[in-house]
Amino acid sequence: DGGITQSPKYLFRKEGQNVTLSCEQNLNHDAMYWYRQDPGQGLRLIYYSQIVNDFQKGDIAEGYSVSREKKESFPLTVTSAQKNPTAFYLCASNGRTGITDTQYFGPGTRLTVL
């Protein structure tokens, strides 16, 4: 099956700890994205990568870091510098169908800071 997988589905973190969220895709997409979702605020872009070994900050990158060493993988680290990390995190990748682009989403990871 082709698609985007995120793990774990639920993640609990103590304050002061870094945690890494996994995102893997087997769709052969070049571009990948991380969004944060909070109730009533829609999706906000954290980081995105248009190609391997390159990534850019989105609108709310502070307290987060990413890497893009492989085309299939785009892990997100939530660092202790992120003041309010409890949220639902969504990974997406961008595929081209004909001349149009479409972002496809993974199932999400819910992070809770204890």
Added chain:
Amino acid sequence: AQSVTQPDIHITVSEGASLELRCNYSYGATPYLFWYVQSPGQGLQLLLKYFSGDTLVQGIKGFEAEFKRSQSSFNLRKPSVHWSDAAEYFCAVGPMEYGNKLVFGAGTILRVKS
């Protein structure tokens, strides 16, 4: 700056009734426009998209949307709502280039009453 406004936070409709979810955008050029649906605790699923051509776009699950450039709107419609349509709906806008960053609206929660 790019922005998307979904004026209705919640909408309740009766099963079998028609539905219209509103989306207004602010964008400097001709945009890509998308509607996604999200069930609780899940990722986003693409319903439909517009990039050019016919301004009435057909999507999955019986949904359609109409692009009105003069009103900067991209409203989502369904002639007869089913209980399984209860979910949160997001409108998004992005540029016509690969690896686009999307800007999302805050979402509209649809409740269906029997």
